[in-house]
Every structure is written in C-alpha cells, then in structure tokens.
Amino acid sequence: MSDCLFCKIVKGDIPSTKVYEDEWVYAFKDIQPEAPVHILIVPKVHLDSIAKASEKDVKLLGHIQLVAAEIARSEGLEEAGYRLVTNIGEDGGQTVQHLHYHLLGGRTLKWPPG
Numbered sequence: 001m002s003d004c005l006f007c008k009i010v011k012g013d014i015p016s017t018k019v020y021e022d023e024w025v026y027a028f029k030d031i032q033p034e035a036p037v038h039i040l041i042v043p044k045v046h047l048d049s050i051a052k053a054s055e056k057d058v059k060l061l062g063h064i065q066l067v068a069a070e071i072a073r074s075e076g077l078e079e080a081g082y083r084l085v086t087n088i089g090e091d092g093g094q095t096v097q098h099l100h101y102h103l104l105g106g107r108t109l110k111w112p113p114g
C-alpha cells in the first residue's frame, strides 16, 4: 500500500528508530511513547488489522508474538511484565490502518485502559 504510513516506515521512506528486523517483521519505537518502553511491531506485508487476517497469516501472527516476547526480554521487561496489544478499528482506537502490536512496559499499566 503506497500511501500507508507503516509501509513507508518498513521501506525506510519515513525514518524510524529500529529496534528489531527480520524477514517478516519490523519493530520500531513509537513516536509518542505512552510508557518508558513503547515499541510498535508490524508485519512487513500490509494487513489492515487482525480483523482482516485469515488462515494464511497464522504463521506470521505467531511469529510476531514470539518476536514481541523476545524484544520484551531484550528490553529487560520479562520479570516485571509488560503489555502486548493490537487496536482494531475506530472503537478499538486504531489510527494507523496497518496491523501493529504495541509493546508497552517499564511502568505499572492500568487495566482496563479506558
């Protein structure tokens, strides 16, 4: 998707602070962090959200979650805990229409988030 912000970030057309990258996944720091650690983890291929995922995406989605756990470990969050969340659609608070997981940690997070 040529007009998608996160596709542009994945391609390097828009700068970002990279945290992790592999064949399938790109992870970078959120521009407006809501916690001491706030990292976005996105698939390199465009997918609007988890609502548009299907059986063919199962391996990718599993991989993203394992990558998230690995990043959390490398950020030193494993012992204290952290949150991994993906927002879907308007009520879910999704503002960028390219699937992304927020990895949040480094402080006590409230639940429900509101």
Ligand code: 5GP
Pocket (backbone or CB within 6 Å): 005, 014, 016, 017, 028, 029, 030, 031, 032, 033, 040, 086, 087, 093, 094, 095, 096, 097
């Ligand atoms: P959403 O609200 O869709 O779940 O999350 C989108 C996230 O993307 C927000 O936390 C927002 O701060 C972040 N974001 C928006 N534009 C940019 C950008 O240009 N660069 C980076 N690194 N993060 C962005």
Ligand code: ZN
Pocket (backbone or CB within 6 Å): 001, 004, 005, 006, 007, 008, 045, 046, 047, 097, 098
């Ligand atoms: Zn995209």
